[in-house]
Amino acid sequence: MELRLRAALDRAQAMLATGRMNGFDHAYPSPEPFLADLRMVQSSLREHHAEVLAGDGSLPNLIRRVEAFGFHLAPxxxxxHSEQHEKAIGEMLAASFALPEGKTYEELSEEERVALLSRELANPRPLLPQGFQRSEIVHRVLxxxxxxxxxxxxxxxxxxxxxxxxxxxxxxxxxxxxxxxxxxxxxxxxxxxxxxxxxxxxxxxxxxxxxxxxxxxxxxxxxxxxxxxxxxxxxxxxxxxxxxxxxxxxxxxxxxxxxxxxxxxxxxxxxxxxxxxxxxxxxxxxxxxxxxxxxxxxxxxxxxxxxxxxxxxxxxxxxxxxxxxxxxxxxxxxxxHGAGMAHAEEKYASVMDALEETSKKKYRDLVYDDPGFWSFYTQATPIEHISLLPIASRPVFRPGKALSGIEGLRAIPWNFAWVQSRTTLVGWYGLGTALAAYAAESEANLETLREMHREWPFFRTVLSNAQLELARAHLDTARTYAARVKPPELNRIQTEIEEEHARSVSMLLQVTGQRDLMEHARIVGNTIRFRNPAVSPLSRIQVRLMDAWDHLPENEQTGVWREAMLQSIAGLAAAMQSTG
Missing domain, CATH: 3.20.20 (TIM Barrel)
Structure with a gap:
């Protein structure tokens, strides 16, 4: 067993190093034969009355590890992205003359695509003809x-x-x-x-x-x-x-x-x-x-x-x-077992539908429909510099859409930039308007919201999470980032953000009956209050660096300046305990 296991390790290392696996015929081909041998040893121990060894200690622990981790540790x-598949499949179907005459794959309806792909899956032949020269997209996807x-x-x-x-x-x-x-x-x-x-x-x-x-x-x-x-x-x-x-x-x-x-x-x-x-x-x-x-x-x-x-x-x-x-x-x-699960969906669904519609409109009116928003966002947050960070497995912007607008920006850097500017907008914007609009419709509606908070775990969790993000926001700091924005008229967006923050805080306190946002999370609240004075100097340094960067010639936006900018981002990420 030991020799076969060592051979399996040597084979894996050889394959990773050279891509070749010759000469390892006696190695375990997969975890299953190794597991079978271990269980055979365990069974033999039990047959010979060595239950202590079979049922406790190293052997059963090893069996559990092999069951959990195999030879790969974690799958x-x-x-x-579906768009990449579509482009590659379109080229491959065209190369195999499988498309309807006179049509490209992109022109097919969903029903036509499903029918065509179903036929290809049922067809045993390879799709690509011999000698087909793969394009970059086909190679990248296949x-x-x-x-x-x-x-x-x-x-x-x-x-x-x-x-x-x-x-x-x-x-x-x-x-x-x-x-x-x-x-x-x-x-x-x-x-x-x-x-x-x-x-x-x-x-x-x-x-x-x-x-x-x-x-x-x-x-x-x-x-x-x-x-x-x-x-x-x-x-x-x-x-x-x-x-x-x-x-x-x-x-x-x-x-x-x-x-x-x-x-x-x-x-x-x-x-x-x-x-x-x-x-x-x-x-x-x-x-x-x-x-x-x-x-x-x-x-x-x-x-x-x-x-x-x-x-x-x-x-x-x-x-x-x-x-x-x-x-x-x-x-x-x-x-x-159904314990603790929410049973209030039907009772409050119509209320949530109304809140969803109002909050979504408020959010999209600012983020997607305000013509000045993208200019404000790219100046009032370090998103341009975040795009230079060597982190994550995917680029900040989707392919071909760098700095082109909100649609091309990925969700993680979108949120990360708001955390850096201490606005935390993504975790609450639109909530205050939705709650206030519903409460204003009738005197009974505010009591309905309070009842939802008491009786419905989902609603209570949503409001609790929003409270944390509202408490983490530091609008005095966010205002220093917004002061960089040109033309100055775009600062109306910062005013709108601050008004929605105040509206959200006010409505949450009314709905929850609390006197402050962190009333039921004192330890977290104390942590935020303790951290803010230490984090604020980092934010001021970052704003100064952003101002200096904007006035540098393009050929000087490297070296020590770039390193300083990236270090300021890393410092704030560590302090805020978030990279988006």
């Missing part, structure tokens, strides 16, 4: 599938589990990924995971999933890999798309809708929550979020992301890591 997910095939064959069959399609809009987006996997020779057991990100896509996710699960070729794929469908929900882009309150309610309704799909189709769903570290990107207390899901929406299976800075906060100290995992497991067990 990787791959992720690609090569990861070849890597998956080799890694699963040579390292561990479980090393890559999911292929996530960001910005999923239709069934064809998932079938395109299956066609690409088939072309690269990837087995049918790769999970194809739709990621719903915008508010419109969240609203239509249940309809799309019903159509997907009724598509014959996809049903075959699902049966071959165990019948479980994973669905990822995007918290960051939905918040950037419609604002904090609208995104939270859209996600809550999506959870309820997907629960109905699971019930109707009999296909079990595993929901993957793409939460960020900050409240504006779905962050906050994970156990509260689990327990505030709609009744019947939790099936006992869950995945969620832990962002980079959150990992160190939650897991670097073993006692805190143990407590965090304990809270999550507790919430999962309670939710799986």
């Amino acid at each position: 990787l997910d791959l992720r690609q 090569e990861p599938f070849h890597v998956v095939r080799r890694a699963r064959r040579d390292l561990d069959p479980h090393c890559v589990r999911c292929y996530i399609i960001s910005m999923t809009h239709g069934v064809s987006d998932l079938l395109e990924a299956l066609v690409l996997a088939k072309e690269a020779g990837v087995p049918h057991d790769l999970d194809i995971v739709p990621l719903f990100e915008t508010i419109d896509d969240l609203h239509s996710s249940a309809r799309l999933l019903r159509e997907l699960l009724a598509t014959p070729v996809y049903k075959v794929h699902l049966e071959k890999r165990g019948g479980l469908q994973e669905v990822m929900l995007g918290y960051s882009d939905s918040s950037k798309d419609g604002g904090f309150l609208a995104a939270n309610w859209a996600l809550q309704k999506t959870l309820a809708d997907l629960a109905e799909v699971q019930k109707e189709t009999g296909v079990p769903l595993r929901l993957f929550h793409g939460r960020g570290g900050t409240v504006g990107r779905g962050g906050g207390r994970a156990n509260r979020a689990i327990l505030s899901q709609p009744a019947g929406s939790f099936s006992g299976r869950i995945r969620f992301t832990e962002q980079g800075e959150v990992i160190s906060f939650r897991y670097s100290l073993p006692p805190i890591a143990h407590r965090h995992l304990e809270q999550i497991v507790s919430a999962v067990l309670l939710a799986a």
